[in-house]
Amino acid sequence: MDVTFPFLLELFGRSVSLWWIILPGMILGTIVGILPGFSAQNTLIILLPLTLYMNIEAGMALMISLYCTTQLGGGIPAILFNMPGEGGAAATVLDGYPMTKKGQAQQALVCCFAASAFGGLITTVITMAMLPALAQIGLYFRSVEMVVVMVFGLTLIAAIAAQDLLKGLIAGFFGLMIGAIGVDPVFGTPRATFGLLELYDGVPLIPALIGLFAISEAFVMLETETIVRHQDIQAAKAARWADTLEGLRINAHYWWQTVWTSLIGLIIGILPGAGATIAAFLAYHYSKMLSKTPELYGTGHPPGVIAPESANNGVTSGTLVPVFALGIPGGTTGAIMMLVLTYHGVVLGPRLFIERPELVYTVYMQMFVCYILMALLILPMARYMSRVVWIPTKFLVPLILSLVTIAAFSEREYIFDMGLALFFGLVGYFARKGKYEVSALLIGVIMGPLFETYFLRAMRLGQGDLMILFSSWLGNALWVMVVLALFLPFLRNRKKSGVLAQTVQAGHES
């Protein structure tokens, strides 16, 4: 497919015409970002009945706009109240809050918004330019390679995101095992269905997602009370427009910082398991390391806000790359978007670039439009949004629990699925309490049926010989990467002062 300027222009026009869905998504995303504990993933899950009902373009526009602006919104409480709204904003606290204490709250907010918008814009354009190359991946990844890619993805999540590699692997394989429930794809014989007819088609993914992620999080969330001190709110209200212009000037001065830290975000976003938190801390670390004035970091230095914010928005473009190119989600947000696309009959993975390349470009164009609108609208409006009333968990938890339970109904319209979501909520809760990586479990569940499909295809090709999995150079290279990923935690633990150890630790603490 030729990507011409008129084609891109047409997509741009179509994306702009969805402003009526992008704008509410952006406003909601900013609010969600501001509210600690109310993650983008939870909101995307609550909105599933709507996004599944909408056509693909509108549904994706809503999800993309919400997801992108959440990263921006998370920086607002991080700067104003020393309380990151999202994990990706945890590094923003380091210099954002000291800027507030120095009376530069508005400058810090503008640095955060401008870096988020421009960082996201840059990485979106770069990803769009990379798409033709990504389309070529389909020529190299066949069933054998796909099996190894899935194993690699789960290993990487276990190695990077989980605190304990073995626990991460147990969670991922447990997820794959849950994904193997249902009738077999060849003869239609039920396997491990516990005699439940509703499980013959396999474990429905949306109730599993809702339970493992949203319900379990709600159960944990009730232990905290989100209350902001009165004087903090008063400080946030004291900002002036002159400070906004000053913030823009600072941001323009550090434009190169925005560019290269957003690229860190893009690369980290593509990797499974390594999300916005790790990207933001890595960007902060390298920004400080390469700075001529590293001693200023931590004292309210603007690049300490710009670096993590452009990086966490750079992640948004990267997150969708493995979903589109390989049909494998690298994190929870990618998993949710993958479910919505699959629900609409979109076959993800290498074939997508052959069968529906325009869909991939449409999604990235929507992201592009969202970041432009973010720069134009949210930048001046966001200081008012920081005055959003903080919702205590005694309201949040019942709302999340009841709404996501209803959302579990949307995929198959079975009341059984609502109960199943509650069951997975308990599994997710126990996993969280036992420090098992829930995202590895969830991605295992999602990849289970895909794993079986590709594995069976590979086995048929090899006439039942497992050695087929070691028969291609690309597959073998990926196996080597699997082994290297298994050693990553040991290297990380040996160098406790290393950047990866510090960032991962910070990620777990945030």
Add this chain to the structure above:
Amino acid sequence: MTNNTDESRRVDTREPLGADFIIPVMACVLAGYYLATTTDLVWEARAAGVVVGVPLLAMCLYHMGRTIYRIVRGNGSFGFGEIFEDTLFNRQRLGLLILTTLFIIALPWTGTTLGLFLVLVASMRLLGVTSIRQLVGVAAATAATVYVLLIYLVSSRLPQGPVEWLINRIFGIGA
């Protein structure tokens, strides 16, 4: 006597590791059940389950063995820590679980709007909201939004009950 009292008052400082067993036990049960109930199937039907289940069992057994070793060496206990303790949060969690289960069971009779309203009121009350205005206001606004968005506009097949029936009769919807 005094020694015994002191003994009973001594706080167990060992790290409670019981929670570490919950997920591996669940995983072992599922993998064992899968492998045991698919022995008669052709290899294609059980290949993926075996390739995943056998390493899963091995990893779980290794992890549980490692944890038991830590406990035996005195570096941990079989306790579950705060998970099953009689605390306010756990009582609230259990209450929410029961309320949500009741909401799901009663849904065919209450319908979505009324069921959602009731479960929200009960859950918020359980978590300490006392203001009647807040309880009714938040629950009614949420239930109304869900009705308008999901039942009226999206025409989802969410269970309908007396409230939906009443609204349909009053406004002649679906007539």
